Amino acid sequence: MKNKNVLITGGLGFIGSYIANQLIDDNNVTIIDDLSTGNINYLNNPNHENLNLIKKNLNSLDLNSILIDFDYVFHLAALVSVPLSVKNPITCNLENVTSTVNLLNGCVNNNVKKIVFSSSSAIYGENNNLPLKETEVPMPSSPYAASKASCELYIKSFFESYGLDYTILRYFNVFGPKQDKNSPYAAVIPNFINAILENKQPIIYGDGEQTRDFIFVEDVAKANILAAESQYNGIVNIARGEKISINQLYNIIKNELDSEIVPKYLPPRMSDIKHSLANIDNMSKIKFNVNNHLFEHQIKCTINWFKNEL
Known part of the structure; x- marks a missing residue:
């Protein structure tokens, strides 16, 4: 344009x-x-x-x-x-x-x-x-x-x-760089990243087997x-037309940050749906x-941005 x-x-x-x-x-x-x-x-x-x-x-x-x-x-x-x-x-x-x-x-x-x-x-x-x-x-x-x-x-x-x-x-x-971790809009990725960078336990609501399309x-x-x-x-x-569980997502982020922190599981939120896929x-x-092959690279770019911010 x-x-x-x-x-x-x-x-x-x-x-x-x-x-x-x-x-x-x-x-x-x-x-x-x-x-x-x-x-x-x-x-x-x-x-x-x-x-x-x-x-x-x-x-x-x-x-x-x-x-x-x-x-x-x-x-x-x-x-x-x-x-x-x-x-x-x-x-x-x-x-x-x-x-x-x-x-x-x-x-x-x-x-x-x-x-x-x-x-x-x-x-x-x-x-x-x-x-x-x-x-x-x-x-x-x-x-x-x-x-x-x-x-x-x-x-x-x-x-x-x-x-x-x-x-x-x-x-x-x-998701991506510049996303506010306090935003009510799909903030699970920045919340995971920031928690690990601050050496805190990330919170997962429910069993983590709920899936999303990022x-x-x-x-x-x-x-x-x-x-x-x-x-x-x-x-x-x-x-992307591909689903990933919250547990799988956390493991990708945890491994990228070379962390052994275990998430804290809380009861599911009433407003949350179990599965989402487009x-x-x-x-x-x-x-x-x-290009779905870029997903983990995009996660890495997002992590690097938050690292620089902190």
């Missing part, structure tokens, strides 16, 4: 900043981020001449005036904490659903070419039809998951009603850009693929 005007909501966040870093040399990038969870230091060059940074909440802005002459919108800004969504579902709806409808309306009013929306595998809920296909009926078990499902429906309705092109990306478990953050950023450039209007799972056939529709 070159010579485009792009907007990234949540562009100072874990995933959004990777998209910004990949685009900013060849495109005009505007980021809207209220810094509630974002960090300007996630950008490789916060003073880049192609960057316009708006440090505001989406719901506080006149998006109709901001979205003039934009080609693509990458919408990542959201309240992503399941516990916080359970504690305050009204705030979750405001931050996730209301802001998305406002953004969609601004896109239509300004003839934006396409919106790429960051959704979540959480909308599948406790679904045992593995590997999960995008055609599965959503079974959200939290207000957060329900808000993502609602946004997906709104986006599709804006395509049907106004012709706004879109691609919805349902992320599975994203994907590297740089791959997720690439998927966003390919989705914007594609002609595909629809939903795409973003994952069907990734639809990724070909945006010409995106993942």
Whole structure:
């Protein structure tokens, strides 16, 4: 992608900043981020001449005036904490659903070419039809998951009603450098790494035999850009299409750090699903693929980043 005007909501966040870093040399990038969870230091060059940074909440802005002459919108800004969504579902709806409808309306009013929306595998809920296909009926078990499902429906309705092109990306478990160990979003890998580096026992909830489908953050950023450039209007799972147990994952990290620390097992959390695995056939529709042979190398890169941080 070159010579485009792009907007990234949540562009100072874990995933959004990777998209910004990949685009900013060849495109005009505007980021809207209220810094509630974002960090300007996630950008490789916060003073880049192609960057316009708006440090505001989406719901506080006149998006109709901001979205003039934009080609693509990458919408990542959201309240992503399941516990916080359970504690305050009204705030979750405001931050996730209301802001998305406002953004969609601004896109239509300004003839934006396409919106790429960051959704979540959480909308599948406790679904045992593995590997999960995008055609599965959503079974959200939290207000957060329900808000993502609602946004997906709104986006599709804006395509049907106004012709706004879109691609919805349902992320599975994203990991990589810069991930906040205190983040509520798929933080098991940074938690394991940091615990071992601090000579503490990592915590595993349940027996550790639950499985997840992890994907590297740089791959997720690439998927966003390919989705914007594609002609595909629809939903795409973003994952490796391979499952790994939490115990297996811990052993990879432990061995890489040459540690003998044994994890501490606690009772399973009520909100946790047992198994998660994506069907990734639809990724070909945006010409995106993942090299699964790089997984352990990507874990190593993540570990090295946390080593340097500490």
